[in-house]
């Protein structure tokens with residue numbers, strides 16, 4: 001406990017002065033203060049003040065793009081006629097996104113950074129063009145308090161669409177623990193099939209040494225409308241044994257968890273294998289080192305809408321890159337003040353900010369139909385509602401982002 005009755009991170013108040021500390025010598029003091037401060041923070045990651053060297057120049061609204069950096073893996077299930085094998089391909093795609101989502105900013109293990117907190121209405125728009133055709137991305141910050149990001153990713157040629165939204169609730173116990181609230185739904189037109197995807201909890205490893213990285217916790221599920229469930233169990237490097245970022249998964253017919261049809265295992269940052277549970281034959285493998293990601297194409301900054309993330313944060317990002325903290329906070333204040341003014345005006349006019357691509361719904365019949373057997377609750381009170389992609393709004397938007 002410190003003088004304020006607060007716990008320190010993992011029972012110590014200073015990063016080790018040993019060679020394994022990744023904290024620059026001149027920043028050790030600010031890292032220590034940061035560790036002390038997070039022991040008492042309130043669960044809202046956006047309110048966490050981190051030292052300059054841990055600040056990222058990327059906004060959280062960009063993270064939605066991690067779902068489809070391998071477009072061919074994303075659309076592959078649409079070309080499989082057998083529902084059981086389709087469920088295997090959906091599992092493979094999901095597992096292949098984990099490295100992108102949780103460690104791609106961190107190729108050098110222990111360099112995770114704190115993203116920029118998106119403002120209400122912030123947009124991240126782009127597309128991937130490759131052998132899979134055109135895959136489009138729309139990501140929008142649909143709520144600021146609590147922070148909620150909604151996204152829709154679709155490939156019209158393949159008839160595949162992913163839509164979802166998420167918020168994070170953090171707590172402190174030995175380290176930063178993050179529960180994700182929200183879900184994603186993958187729809188495959190050709191089979192009129194839906195897959196409900198739940199989001200794993202995570203925690204930050206390496207805080208004490210100032211070399212943070214993400215480890216996933218407990219389990220997540222993929223539940224299909226065709227009657228299959230995949231359960232993914234995450235485990236990390238224990239005190240004595242185990243490899244970091246490890247998982248095992250099983251795919252079974254609903255209600256038959258004890259009789260898996262397929263099993264999967266590996267490291268989500270490395271290779272993994274999916275096997276037929278009976279014959280043990282390998283049916284799918286994925287090796288991120290030989291599967292290239294397709295770069296996302298984003299408009300040049302001067303061609304972007306003023307609500308688009310990279311344009312809006314340009315000056316802040318430049319200042320962070322230069323390590324100029326005075327300009328960073330001055331430019332952040334410009335955005336925050338503009339936002340405050342807009343909220344004041346909306347309140348005075350008795351209206352709320354109109355979301356560009358998404359609409360709030362009180363509930364989701366699809367979620368309710370799929371979530372029951374995996375015990376998932378929608379928790380819409382924590383995400384200011386359920387956020388659905390609105391085709392009508394999208395039709396009125398700029399041409400590249402109209403649904404094709």
Ligand SMILES: CC(C)CCC[C@@H](C)[C@H]1CC[C@H]2[C@@H]3[C@@H](O)C=C4C[C@@H](O)CC[C@]4(C)[C@H]3CC[C@]12C
Nearest residue numbers: 045054063101102112113114115168178212214
């Ligand atoms: C590094 C530390 C000191 C500061 C804390 C940073 C913290 C707010 C960041 C770190 C990792 C971030 C996760 C990220 O790994 C991936 C995702 C998946 C994406 O689909 C939705 C956002 C989420 C959960 C990020 C939230 C912000 C996290 C926890």
